[in-house]
Amino acid sequence: MKGDLPIAKALNQIKGMGVSLADSIATIAAVKLNIDKKEHIGNLTDDQLDELEKIVLNPVSYGVPVWMVNRRKDSSGTNRHLIGADLDFAIRQDIEAEKNIKSYRGVRHMFGLPVRGQRTKTMGRRGMTLGVVKKKVMPTVTGKKEEGRKGKK
Numbered sequence: 001m002k003g004d005l006p007i008a009k010a011l012n013q014i015k016g017m018g019v020s021l022a023d024s025i026a027t028i029a030a031v032k033l034n035i036d037k038k039e040h041i042g043n044l045t046d047d048q049l050d051e052l053e054k055i056v057l058n059p060v061s062y063g064v065p066v067w068m069v070n071r072r073k074d075s076s077g078t079n080r081h082l083i084g085a086d087l088d089f090a091i092r093q094d095i096e097a098e099k100n101i102k103s104y105r106g107v108r109h110m111f112g113l114p115v116r117g118q119r120t121k122t123m124g125r126r127g128m129t130l131g132v133v134k135k136k137v138m139p140t141v142t143g144k145k146e147e148g149r150k151g152k153k
Contacts, residue, residue, distance in 0.1 A: 003042020010041040011056065016083035021068045025055050028062050056083065 002010065007029060011022035029052050030037040035044070044052070055062050059081050060069060069081040071090065082090050098106030108115045114124045 004040055006038045007041050007044075007052070008037070014056070014083050016070055016081070016087040017056070018068075021059065021064065021081075024064050024068065025052075025059060025062075028059075028064070029055055032062075057081075 002013075005013075006026070008019075008023045008026035011017050011025055012019055014022075017025075026037050029035070029048075030039075032055070033044075033048050033051060035048070041049075060066060060079055066072060066079050069079050070087065071080040071082055074080050095106070095109050099110055100106070105115050112126075114120060118124060
């Protein structure tokens with residue numbers, strides 16, 4: 001992460017962190033840490049960065065609205081916000097669970113088809129294409145001449 005960015009823009013570069021959530025966390029951090037909201041993230045001390053990390057990992061406990069987190073009413077029954085590799089892992093686990101219960105979405109994921117209702121006649125054509133393939137010409141047999149049917153002359 002670049003140290004010459006303001007707090008909100010630096011947080012926005014983290015995977016799983018949107019613009020609104022990054023701005024809200026930057027506002028909360030500015031009030032809690034007594035710093036300017038536009039302070040560059042590289043100028044923060046280690047203690048301030050640790051406190052900012054706590055806010056990012058559990059934003060609901062610091063006053064961020066529940067509708068801003070990315071895992072509302074998770075399968076565990078809690079509202080969580082995941083970032084980075086944890087978010088990727090959770091998404092993969094959700095897809096695998098859908099495949100295991102053989103839901104419609106899981107079956108579409110299994111076959112690599114569009115999941116959210118897109119058409120497949122003209123769109124979603126991925127993978128290797130064949131194009132037009134000519135039929136191979138059979139080699140002619142030389143040496144014997146074919147004679148007509150037996151019995152007819």
